[in-house]
Amino acid sequence: MDTSDVAKAFAELCKAGKHEEAGERFWAEGVVSLEPMEGPMARLEGKAAVKGKSDWWYSAHEVHSVETEGPFVHGDQFALRFAVDVTSRESGQRMQMTEIGLYTVRGGKVVEEKFLFGL
Amino acid sequence: MDTSDVAKAFAELCKAGKHEEAGERFWAEGVVSLEPMEGPMARLEGKAAVKGKSDWWYSAHEVHSVETEGPFVHGDQFALRFAVDVTSRESGQRMQMTEIGLYTVRGGKVVEEKFLFGL
Numbered sequence: 001m002d003t004s005d006v007a008k009a010f011a012e013l014c015k016a017g018k019h020e021e022a023g024e025r026f027w028a029e030g031v032v033s034l035e036p037m038e039g040p041m042a043r044l045e046g047k048a049a050v051k052g053k054s055d056w057w058y059s060a061h062e063v064h065s066v067e068t069e070g071p072f073v074h075g076d077q078f079a080l081r082f083a084v085d086v087t088s089r090e091s092g093q094r095m096q097m098t099e100i101g102l103y104t105v106r107g108g109k110v111v112e113e114k115f116l117f118g119l
Numbered sequence: 120m121d122t123s124d125v126a127k128a129f130a131e132l133c134k135a136g137k138h139e140e141a142g143e144r145f146w147a148e149g150v151v152s153l154e155p156m157e158g159p160m161a162r163l164e165g166k167a168a169v170k171g172k173s174d175w176w177y178s179a180h181e182v183h184s185v186e187t188e189g190p191f192v193h194g195d196q197f198a199l200r201f202a203v204d205v206t207s208r209e210s211g212q213r214m215q216m217t218e219i220g221l222y223t224v225r226g227g228k229v230v231e232e233k234f235l236f237g238l
Contacts (some may be wrong), residue, residue, distance in 0.1 A: 004238060006196055007238065008238060013166060034193065034194075035193075036192060036193040036194065043163040044212065060159065069217075070238075071237075071238055072217070072218060072219040072235035072237050072238070073155060073235055073236060073238055074154075074155040074221075074234060074235040074236070075153075075155065077221075077233075077235065078235065079198070079219045079221070079235050081200060081219075081225055098188075098191070099191060100198045100219065102193075102196075102198070102199075102221065114193055114196075114198065115193060116191035116193040116197065116198050117191060117192060117193070118189065118190075118191050119123060119126065119127060119189075119190055119191070119192055
């Protein structure tokens with residue numbers, strides 16, 4: 001699968017609400033996940049750690065909706081735009097956020113995912 | 120100016136339809152511009168060349184609207200989402216396209232811009 005194929009399949013799973021399956025299928029064993037924040041979530045390495053972050057996120061939020069737009073493709077990278085509507089279980093605060101996920105593909109797998117947050 | 124400052128100012132100019140001014144103000148002298156296509160437009164280097172491409176694009180299309188969303192920021196990079204509605208002056212064909220512009224900032228200037236096209 002080339003980058004476009006991976007991008008299309010990954011986006012399709014996200015649009016169907018199957019984010020976990022998208023990761024399971026396409027994260028490389030050594031995938032690096034980068035968030036624009038300080039602290040332990042800023043950089044995680046390895047499929048298990050990244051899955052752990054994802055599981056934490058889904059358990060920490062009540063997800064009202066996640067809309068996925070894309071993919072947008074260039075060379076070995078693709079991007080998705082997410083519009084997220086969630087309530088934090090800890091604070092009770094409801095938040096609408098948009099972000100861009102930028103994915104780098106090697107050998108048919110996502111070796112890096114990097115999230116850019118809307119200001 | 121850090122990346123967020125550049126991102127906000129660049130986005131604001133784009134939203135005001137001042138793409139040319141955004142480039143003039145923020146492109147580094149050696150800026151590299153990458154398009155996901157074959158041919159001479161695939162990679163251009165230097166402010167003059169990139170401005171030339173931009174001028175060509177605006178002259179080759181009748182622009183009905185360009186909507187800019189963002190910025191989305193992570194470290195030294197920011198992204199904008201463009202929704203473009205144009206008519207090619209050559210073919211007469213009207214096209215709606217979405218794309219992501221991914222910008223890398225160094226020393227308060229954009230040293231690389233990379234466009235990811237919506238599939």
